[in-house]
Every structure is written in structure tokens, then in C-alpha cells.
Amino acid sequence: xxxxxxxxxxxxxxxxxxxxxxxxxxxxxxxxxxxxxxxxxxxxxxxxxxxxxxxxxxxxxxxxxxxxxxxxxxxxxxxxxxxxxxxxxxxxxxxxxxxxxxxxxxxxxxxxxxxxxxxxxxxxxxxxxxxxxxxxxxxxxxxxxxxxxxxxxxxxxxxxxxxxxxxxxxxxxxxxxxxxxxxxxxxxxxxxxxxxxxxxxxxxxxxxxxxxxxxxxxxxxxxxxxxxxxxxxxxxxxxxxxxxxxxxxxxxxxxxxxxxxxxxxxxxxxxxxxxxxxxxxxxxxxxxxxxxxxxxxxxxxxxxxxxxxxxxxxxxxxxxxxxxxxxxxxxxxxxxxxxxxxxxxxxxxxxxxxxxxxxxxxxxxxxxxxxxxxxxxxxxxxxxxxxxxxxxxxxxxxxxxxxxxxxxxxxxxxxxxxxxxxxxxxxxxxxxxxxxxxxxxxxxxxxxxxxxxxxxxxxxxxxxxxxxxxxxxxxxxxxxxxxxxxxxxxxxxxxxxxxxxxxxxxxxxxxxxxxxxxxxxxxxxxxxxxxxxxxxxxxxxxxxxxxxxxxxxxxxxxxxxxxxxxxxxxxxxxxxxxxxxxxxxxxxxxxxxxxxxxxxxxxxxxxxxxxxxxxxxxxxxxxxxxxxxxxxxxxxxxxxxxxxxxxxxxxxxxxxxxxxx
Numbered sequence: 001x002x003x004x005x006x007x008x009x010x011x012x013x014x015x016x017x018x019x020x021x022x023x024x025x026x027x028x029x030x031x032x033x034x035x036x037x038x039x040x041x042x043x044x045x046x047x048x049x050x051x052x053x054x055x056x057x058x059x060x061x062x063x064x065x066x067x068x069x070x071x072x073x074x075x076x077x078x079x080x081x082x083x084x085x086x087x088x089x090x091x092x093x094x095x096x097x098x099x100x101x102x103x104x105x106x107x108x109x110x111x112x113x114x115x116x117x118x119x120x121x122x123x124x125x126x127x128x129x130x131x132x133x134x135x136x137x138x139x140x141x142x143x144x145x146x147x148x149x150x151x152x153x154x155x156x157x158x159x160x161x162x163x164x165x166x167x168x169x170x171x172x173x174x175x176x177x178x179x180x181x182x183x184x185x186x187x188x189x190x191x192x193x194x195x196x197x198x199x200x201x202x203x204x205x206x207x208x209x210x211x212x213x214x215x216x217x218x219x220x221x222x223x224x225x226x227x228x229x230x231x232x233x234x235x236x237x238x239x240x241x242x243x244x245x246x247x248x249x250x251x252x253x254x255x256x257x258x259x260x261x262x263x264x265x266x267x268x269x270x271x272x273x274x275x276x277x278x279x280x281x282x283x284x285x286x287x288x289x290x291x292x293x294x295x296x297x298x299x300x301x302x303x304x305x306x307x308x309x310x311x312x313x314x315x316x317x318x319x320x321x322x323x324x325x326x327x328x329x330x331x332x333x334x335x336x337x338x339x340x341x342x343x344x345x346x347x348x349x350x351x352x353x354x355x356x357x358x359x360x361x362x363x364x365x366x367x368x369x370x371x372x373x374x375x376x377x378x379x380x381x382x383x384x385x386x387x388x389x390x391x392x393x394x395x396x397x398x399x400x401x402x403x404x405x406x407x408x409x410x411x412x413x414x415x416x417x418x419x420x421x422x423x424x425x426x427x428x429x430x431x432x433x434x435x436x437x438x439x440x441x442x443x444x445x446x447x448x449x450x451x452x453x454x455x456x457x458x459x460x461x462x463x464x465x466x467x468x469x470x471x472x473x474x475x476x477x478x479x480x481x482x483x484x485x486x487x488x489x490x491x492x493x494x495x496x497x498x499x500x501x502x503x504x505x506x507x508x509x510x511x512x513x514x515x516x517x518x519x520x521x522x523x524x525x526x527x528x529x530x531x532x533x534x535x536x537x538x539x540x541x542x543x544x545x546x547x548x549x550x551x552x553x554x555x556x557x558x559x560x561x562x563x564x565x566x567x568x569x570x571x572x573x574x575x576x577x578x579x580x581x582x583x584x585x586x587x588x589x590x591x592x593x594x595x596x597x598x599x600x601x602x603x604x605x606x607x608x609x610x611x612x613x614x615x616x617x618x619x620x621x622x623x624x625x626x627x628x629x630x631x632x633x634x635x636x637x638x639x640x641x642x643x644x645x646x647x648x649x650x651x652x653x654x655x656x657x658x659x660x661x
Contacts, residue, residue, distance in 0.1 A: 002079050004119065006031045006061065006110055007086030009039065011190040012125070012180065012231055014046065016084065019236045021049050029076065031066060031087065034058045061087050061106040065113040076117040082239055083119035083170070085110045088160070089153075090127075090193070096152040103156035107163045115169045122172040123239050124164040128224060128252065129157040130176060131326055139329045140176075140248045171245040173238070177231045178224035178252040178328070184350035185229065187357030192364070195225060195262055199270075199358050202263070206272035210602045213273040213609070221324035222256040230344045238336050250330040253344045259324070262347070269351040270359075375593045377402035382449065382456040384436050384495060385463030386429070387414035390514065390562055392421075393585035394460060399427040401589075406456070408434040408445065409463075436463045436491035437483070446498030455502030458592055459511045461492040461536075466516075466529045474528070481528045488532035493539060500552070507551035512591045513540050517560045520600060521607035524622055544597065555591035558600040559584060 003020050007013040008030035017028050028049075032040065040056050047054055057076070059067035068076075087110075089102045107124070114122045131138040132149025143165065149158050164172050181196070182189030189196070234251045238244060257265070264275040337343075369375075381398045385391040386407025399405040399422055407429050409415050415431040422429045430453075434445040449456060465487045467480050474480055496511055503509025515537050517523075518530040537556055544554040561578040587599055600608075611618045 001025070001081050002027045002029070003082050003084065004029045004031075004057070004076065004080045004114075004117070005084045005086065006066070007084075007088065007125075008032070009036070009043065010086060012177075012228055012235075013084075013086045014043070015228060015232045016086065016235055017054070018047050019232050021047055021053060027053050027055065029055045029057050029080070031059050031061070031068075032056045033060055061109065062101050064109055065116055066109050068113055073113075073116050078118050080117055081120040082123060083114045083117075083121065084123045084125070084235070084239070085114075085164075086125045088125075089156070092151075092153045094153070099152045099156045103160045104163065107160035108167065111163060111168045111170075119170050121239070121245075122164065122168050122170040123235070124161065124172060124174050125235070126161040126164075126174050126176045126248075127157045128176045128178050128250065128326070128328055129154045130161045131328075132158065133324070134326045136325070137327045137329050140250050140332045143248070173244045173246070174248040175235060175238070176248060176250050176252075176328075178226045178250075180228050180231055181225055182227065182354045182357055183229050184227035184345045184353065187350070187353030187355075189228075189354065189357060189362060192358075192362055195223075195266065196354075196358055196362065198263060199266065199355065200364070202267050202270050202272045203359070203363070205267070206270050208602075208605055209273045210606060211271050211273055213606070214275075222258055222327055223262060223324050224252045224256045224328055225262065225347055226251060226253055226344055227350060230342070233342045234333070234337070237340055237342055238333075241336060244336070247332060249333045249336065250328045251333065252328045252330050253347075254330060254334070255346075256327055257347060265348050265351045266355060268348075269355040370593055372397060372401040372589045372593055375401075376458060378404075379457035380404045380406065380453050380455070381458040381460065381592075382406045382408070382495075382499075383460040383462055384408055384434075384492075386460075387411060387418045387431075390559070390581050390584045390588070391460070391462040392418055393581035394462065394588045395429055396422065396425070397585050397589050398458075399429060400425070403458070404430065404453070406430040406432065406449070406453070408432045408436070410435050436495060437487040439490065439494055442491060442494035443498065446495060449499065450502060455499055455506070455509075457503075457509060459496060459499055459509070460588060461496065461511065461513045462588075463491065464488045464514065464533075466526070468525050469528070470525050471527055481531070484528040485532045485535070488529070489535045489539075492536055496543075500547075503552050504547070504550050509552045510555070510592060510595055511540075511543075511552070512555045512557065512588055513537070514588070515556050515558050517558045517601060517604040517607075520558050520604040520611075522611060522618075522622060553595045555596050556598050557587050557591055558598065558604045559587065560601050560604070 001020075001023055003017075003026065005013055005017055005020075005028060008017050008028070009032065013030075017030060020026055020028055030043075037056070037058070044051065044054055057068055057072055059065075059069075065073070085107065087102070087106060089099045111122070128138075130143070130146060130149075132146040132154045134145065134147050138145070143161065146158055149155050161174055164174060179194040181194060192199075231251050234249070238249060260275060267274055376398055381403045383391045383395050383398070383406070386395045387409035391407065391409075395405050395407050395418070405427075407415065407418060408431070410433065412433050415433060419429055419431055432445060432448065435441045465484050467484055469477070469480065492513065500509075513536055515533045516526075516530065518526045519534045519537055523530060540554050540556050547554075559579075562581060562584045590596070591599055607618075
């Protein structure tokens with residue numbers, strides 16, 4: 001058998017050629033552009049075939065008879081048993097001009113070449129998109145009944161199939177594959193398409209929430225998904241069977257899946273939260289089109305929608321499939337495949353392979369430099385409270401990454417010691433003594449930063465003070481609240497607002513605020529500390545909204561407990577899981593690399609959600625922990641430092657090992 005294949009370098013085409021070459025004595029001619037001649041050797045290696053068995057034919061899909069030379073047409077005439085046309089634009093978001101040139105005119109040129117070389121049979125790989133958005137069940141013997149195919153992708157698929165049906169002088173067969181995903185055995189895929197566009201959303205859910213957290217999903221229309229190996233097996237098997245002339249086969253899954261089911265299957269594959277409750281997207285249909293059209297014409301609404309879609313990397317055209325109205329009958333395919341052993345596997349049986357391959361090879365974030373050096377090299381970074389703890393550990397990371405690293409603190413001796421550490425490691429810090437709790441000193445410091453460095457590119461508001469004391473032990477200590485607020489809130493604001501004008505002028509800048517998990521969990525005994533950090537969090541949310549179009553971004557880190565001098569006076573923390581300063585510094589670096597809006601542990605997010613859903617129950621839970629873990633001896637005014645934990649408190653510590661709070 002001798003074959004001619006267009007689109008042989010594509011995802012389906014490469015695998016079809018490999019399958020055809022498994023047939024004894026087969027020879028495959030494949031169309032390729034002259035400028036891509038250098039790819040031929042690699043293709044032969046992929047196909048494990050000699051030059052005698054895979055022969056390139058140079059041409060171009062957009063020219064008459066595919067631009068194949070007269071000499072090649074003469075050589076091929078009467079020699080080709082099967083002509084497979086797979087070359088097409090399969091991208092929903094491609095522009096109309098290119099889709100028309102390739103899908104419509106390209107098919108016409110292909111049909112002309114098949115006639116010119118007197119091919120034995122013409123196999124056209126169309127798509128279920130040829131049916132448009134047909135309301136109901138679309139059968140394999142239906143074509144003219146297609147409706148709502150105004151979208152360029154649907155239109156060009158419909159028109160290209162029409163050309164084969166009306167203009168081909170060679171006996172033809174049409175195949176309409178469903179939405180094609182990766183190989184069911186290896187997960188291999190060549191691009192992000194179809195359901196893959198929702199993988200980033202699922203990945204975000206997994207990063208933010210524990211897998212057991214119940215989620216609300218969107219229930220929409222039925223989408224049909226098939227793995228590439230099933231499509232190739234069907235093409236190879238059916239194309240060599242008799243009785244297929246002028247027939248169409250729906251290469252689809254016999255079941256089809258609800259949109260919500262697809263998202264849930266991939267969520268399980270990704271170990272993301274499962275969707276336990278579904279809302280039918282069809283309910284949105286009660287909104288009159290005139291109303292929705294008017295809403296979408298409002299600039300702020302369009303901007304918000306575009307921002308969400310861009311952030312999740314979901315093309316707007318994918319929303320077409322949320323309420324996809326068409327189901328596909330495949331009786332002809334079933335009849336042809338009977339006894340062949342070729343079956344479409346269930347999505348849930350291979351979804352984990354698709355997810356794994358995407359996360360390892362196709363995740364768009366893989367192409368982005370996510371190193372700290374890539375983010376801060378040559379940039380000016382200021383870390384307040386940088387002479388010890390989290391600040392010092394972070395300073396070392398930034399300096400190692402090539403940033404001009406500025407640290408400040410009240411203690412000159414600690415700054416000098418930090419500088420010695422840095423120089424011993426082969427780099428240096430820029431050290432300034434400054435008291436962030438002193439507003440006048442903040443102003444002096446900001447002026448100095450602007451004069452000496454032109455401002456900063458990254459600001460890490462790390463300087464802070466924590467007080468662990470019950471309110472009932474603070475009646476005569478109102479100054480605890482004042483001094484905590486003075487440093488944790490007013491000091492951070494004074495520095496930030498002093499540096500924002502230079503960031504605005506440069507249209508770039510990033511601010512990282514070290515907050516606390518206590519803000520999310522409303523930790524008792526930390527009313528002074530949590531209130532000051534909550535105020536900073538609220539200000540940051542307002543600021544991030546105001547500066548969103550100025551190139552300035554903000555990250556809030558709801559930091560869990562870290563082993564620093566700040567928590568040393570509290571004895572019970574000695575048996576509680578805590579982060580090291582270096583691990584905390586990794587979170588700071590993450591905030592600068594990804595510019596995340598918020599970084600928090602799952603424990604923190606879970607606490608926030610539970611407080612929102614079950615406030616009364618959470619009050620009881622937190623009160624129980626409040627009574628279980630008493631104030632430290634120092635907080636009670638006991639200078640002896642002796643304190644006894646209850647048996648329940650010790651048991652709780654053991655249960656919480658490994659959970660950072």
C-alpha cells in the first residue's frame with residue numbers, strides 16, 4: 001500500500017503515519033514545506049523508517065494542487081491507494097483569514113491534487129465542529145442540517161467538509177473526531193487545547209485548598225472527548241475496510257460528558273478539591289440576551305472579564321462549550337468497529353496521565369523564569385527588620401540572587417554582624433539604621449533611599465512586633481496595642497507610602513507585607529498583634545485595587561509560626577511545628593517571583609473559610625483552645641518563667657505535629 005498524507009507533522013498526523021508504516025510493505029508520501037526540509041530526518045527517526053518508506057513531497061497547503069511540482073505529480077499519479085487529509089487549523093482562537101485560507105482553500109487545493117494524481121480513496125479528517133451548535137442529536141448521515149456555525153472555526157470546518165462532499169472526483173470518506181486530547185497510555189499532547197484550558201484553574205484550586213474541601217462546580221452541556229490513540233486506531237482500521245465510500249463516521253466517545261463531570265474528573269486526577277455540588281449553567285439562560293449584551297458593552301465589565309480569563313489563560317471562545325447543545329450519534333462507527341477490539345477508554349481511566357503530562361510539559365508557567373535571580377537580579381530590594389530572623393534569612397537569598405539588598409534595623413551592632421555574615425558568603429548588604437516605629441525616622445530613611453538609590457523595586461515590610469497576652473490580662477496595658485499598631489501598621493504604611501511615588505513614576509514595583517496566619521484564624525491571645533496585621537491586610541487590599549493599573553503589585557503573606565526571637569518567650573511554641581527562618585524566607589522569595597496576591601498555608605485558608613461558614617462553631621473551637629493553652633508566665637507577670645501545660649494541651653500538640661499554624 002502507498003499513502004499520501006497532509007498534516008503528517010501534526011499531532012494526529014504523526015501518529016497516523018507511524019500506524020500506517022506498521023503495515024507490511026507500506027510507503028508513505030507526506031506533504032511538507034520546502035523551508036521545513038530540515039525536519040525530515042527527525043521525523044524519520046520518530047517513525048523509525050528509512051528514506052525509501054517515508055518520502056517528503058514539497059509543497060504548500062495554500063497554493064493550487066498544494067504547490068506540488070509537475071514532476072512529483074507524474075511520479076505519484078496512479079500510485080496512491082489512500083490519500084489522508086489532516087492538515088488544518090484546529091485553533092478556536094485563530095483569526096478568520098488564516099482559518100479560511102487553510103481549512104477551506106487548503107481543502108479545495110487538496111481535493112484538486114487527489115484528483116490530479118488519481119488517488120484511490122480520499123479520507124478527509126473533519127471535526128464535530130462541522131455540525132455547528134446544533135440543538136439535539138447529530139447523526140453521521142446529517143450535514144446540511146448543521147446550524148449556528150457562524151464562528152470562523154465551525155464555519156470553516158463545515159465548508160471544508162462541503163468541498164469534499166461536492167467537489168471531490170475521488171471516492172471519499174469523512175471522519176469527524178470529537179475534542180482530541182493526549183494519548184491515553186502516555187498522556188502525550190502537543191499543545192494546550194480543549195479541556196486543558198481549565199487545568200490552570202484546577203491547579204490554582206489545588207494550591208489554595210485542601211483536597212477534601214467540597215467545591216461547587218458548573219454543570220453545563222455535554223462535551224465529547226477522545227484520546228488521540230483512539231482517533232488514530234479508528235482512522236487506520238476504517239480506512240482499509242470496504243463499503244465506506246461517501247460515508248461519514250463520528251469518531252467520538254459513545255457517552256460524552258457533562259462539563260461539570262469533566263472538571264470533576266480532572267480535579268480528582270490533580271488531587272484538587274472535588275466538586276460535590278453542581279449548578280446548571282443553563283439557568284443563566286433566563287437572562288435576556290439584550291441584558292447580557294448590554295452588560296458586556298460596559299467597559300469595566302469587559303475589563304474584569306478579560307482580566308479573569310487572561311489570569312486563568314482561558315480563551316473566551318472556550319465559553320462556547322459551557323452550554324454545548326450537541327450530542328453525536330455513532331451507529332456507523334459502532335458497526336464498523338464491531339469485533340475490532342477498538343474502544344474509546346473512559347476519561348476517568350486516563351485523565352491522571354493527561355494531567356501529569358500537562359503539568360510536566362505544557363503548563364505555561366514552565367516557560368517562565370521562576371527563579372529568584374530572574375526576578376530580582378540588578379533590582380533594589382529593601383527589607384525592613386532585616387538584621388535578624390525572617391528578614392535576615394530573606395536578605396541572604398536576595399543578595400545571593402544578585403539584588404542590591406538593603407536592610408534596616410534599630411541595632412547597629414546587629415546590622416554590622418549581618419554585614420559580616422554576608423561578606424563571609426561573598427556578597428554584601430547595604431545597611432541603614434532606622435526605627436520604623438518612629439514616623440520622623442521613617443521620613444528621614446525614605447528620603448535617604450530616594451537620594452541614594454532612586455527608590456526601591458521591591459519592598460519587604462518585615463519589621464514587626466508580636467504580643468501574646470489575653471485581653472483580660474491587658475486591661476492596664478493599653479500601650480501594648482499602641483506600640484504594636486505603631487510598628488506593624490503605621491510604620492509599614494509610612495515606609496510604603498513614602499516609596500510609592502517613585503514606584504508610580506517608574507510604573508513598576510512590588511510590595512510584600514509579612515502578615516500572620518492569625519488574621520485568617522482569629523487567634524485568641526493575639527488581639528493586639530492580629531488587629532495590627534489585619535489593618536495592614538485591609539490597607540493592602542485597598543491599595544492593590546488602586547494601583548492595579550500602575551504596574552505596582554502587592555503580596556500579603558499570612559505567615560505561620562516561625563522560629564525567631566519574637567516567639568522565644570512563649571514556652572508552648574517549643575513543641576509546636578514551626579517554620580525555620582529560611583523556610584519563611586522561601587515564602588518571601590515566592591511572593592517576589594510570582595507576585596501572588598496572597599500566600600497562606602492550607603491551615604490558614606481552611607480557618608478563614610470555616611470562620612466565614614460556621615462563625616459560632618469556630619468561636620467555640622477557638623475558645624476551647626484559648627482555655628487549653630494559658631498565657632505564658634511572662635504575660636501573667638510571673639518572672640519565674642515556669643508554666644504547666646494541661647494533659648489536653650500536650651495531646652493537642654502531638655495531634656498537630658506537621659501542621660503549621
